[in-house]
Amino acid sequence: MATRSALVTGATGFIGGRLVSSLGNQGFSVRACGRRPRPHDLPQDVEYEAVDLAGGDDLAPLYDGVTHVFHLAGASSSNADEAEMERANVQATRNLVRAAPPGQVERFVHMSSTSIYGEEEQLPLPVREDVGPHPSRTYGKAKWRTEQVVQEATRAGLPTVVLRPVSVYGPGNVKLLASAILDVAIEAFAKLRTVPVPAKPIEQRLVHIDDLLAVTLHVAEADEAVGKAFNVVDGLYPSSHDIARILAGHFDLEVELADDPEAGPSHEERQRWHGEMVEQGMKQDIFLTKERFRFMRKTNRNNRVSIDALLATGFHFEHTDLEASIGSTITWYRDHRWIL
Ligand SMILES: NC(=O)c1ccc[n+]([C@@H]2O[C@H](COP(=O)([O-])OP(=O)(O)OC[C@H]3O[C@@H](n4cnc5c(N)ncnc54)[C@H](OP(=O)(O)O)[C@@H]3O)[C@@H](O)[C@H]2O)c1
Known part of the structure; x- marks a missing residue:
């Protein structure tokens, strides 16, 4: 198998840090990035770049040799105000997809959130991925605008997959x-x-980190996932x-x-x-x-979301x-x- 090389954004965060280790175990070479200096517990063989994706830096070097992108950088209401949520989600993603060299990336997995559906407008239950979202909070609005940036990149030829987890x-x-x-x-x-x-x-509604990591690796391989969005919840409620x-x-x-x-x-x-x-x-x-x-x-009111689309790709939740x-x-x- 040709060497697979992953770029993980948000690698200094909770999910990104765990994903870096999982990708290493799956035989990916990994380049990780966050804004902070290199975390001390990052495996030695992982390359690390400290970069503000929403700043003006040239992001093209991040893609050097990269076949798979796992875009987890973002900010939520627990650590950011409205302006920072816009910057760290929407602007950062716009800069990242614009820097992607045409035709090089085999899969671009974007970590969104079920918060895009909103809590105020009643949607048909369980909420399917193809419903028209009505985000009601600042975080959900920023994540939905970010998905629209990703959709635009998909139309321009980037093979994207969007994941929408609940609370991890x-x-x-x-x-x-x-x-x-x-x-x-x-x-x-x-x-x-x-x-x-x-x-x-x-x-x-919850999902265990190990199930989310397994979904992330699964959609990076499953060809039928390209161009689609998937809710990620363990279904226990x-x-x-x-x-x-x-x-x-x-x-x-x-x-x-x-x-x-x-x-x-x-x-x-x-x-x-x-x-x-x-x-x-x-x-x-x-x-x-x-x-x-x-x-x-x-x-x-939109707590229950459908996972039929994900299960149809052959994925099974363990936790x-x-x-x-x-x-x-x-x-x-x-x-x-x-x-x-
Ligand atoms: N945790 C959940 O329950 C949950 C649920 C649904 C969706 N999600 C989504 O999953 C993703 C990861 O979540 P998480 O809980 O792992 O988040 P987290 O622990 O808060 O980590 C966020 C990461 O994003 C990086 N980041 C933020 N702004 C950046 C910027 N401008 N440029 C570069 N990097 C930037 C941070 O870097 P520094 O720390 O180095 O600044 C950090 O590595 C997020 O997109 C989030 O919206 C999370």
Whole structure:
């Protein structure tokens, strides 16, 4: 087989960093880029370039010898304001696709998001990839405009595939479900007896990082994927209560359903206990959110998305036992002292 050479953008991030290792295991030579200096844990044989894709730098050298592009660079509302989301998603992608040498790249995989569908306008359920999106939040709007940049490049001949994952969890994740795990870890540290959660259940949707990486490698090979977009969700749709019970169970706590949606310790108390945990050796990688269980609070009328298109390409999800997959994620956090 001819040497396959990958360019991974966003390689200093959660998903990109994991993808770099997976590609190495699949025999790709890898050039990685992020804005930060080279991460210390990047494998030695991975080339690294620190570059702002939205700046004015010539990006053509990034493509030297590259057959497959995995474009994961981007910014979300947890780490960027509106202007930065536009810059890091839309402008960065425009610059990157414009620099692609005609006819050289065999596959350009773009990491978008199901946030493009929006939460306000009711779409036909489960939401299929060919529906007209109505993004309602700043992040979803930026990701949708980014997809349009990619679509334009597809029409100009770039063999693209767009992936639209839901919330990604697993080892290395620092936000969303990770923050909820930290919330419960803090309450266990504080020796609280119960974990109060709002009595009204809210349906969730998740995908494990290893399944997302497997999808990413799969669409890089599957010819029928070219020119298409795929939703990526494990299809389990647990409620906020299901997740809270799994998390609480791993810390020997009981869930208490509370009528007051703000029940539970205050932000100030949680910050104080968090500080004490850091003093006892906990690393501060996971985001401590102001609201407890922030990730589980949002209702979304378009929560259920179709994965028929992805399954039709022969893909199978492995992480369909949520209890086990969340359990091994918690073990990983404990082993790495991201929680105590
Ligand atoms: N995590 C999820 O649950 C999730 C769900 C759906 C979709 N996605 C999408 O998946 C992609 C990766 O997500 P993630 O969670 O891994 O994100 P992340 O951890 O926040 O990492 C973002 C990456 O993008 C890079 N970046 C941002 N702006 C850049 C710029 N102007 N030029 C070059 N690089 C830039 C960052 O580089 P530096 O850190 O070096 O600045 C970092 O490597 C994103 O596009 C995101 O929208 C994520």
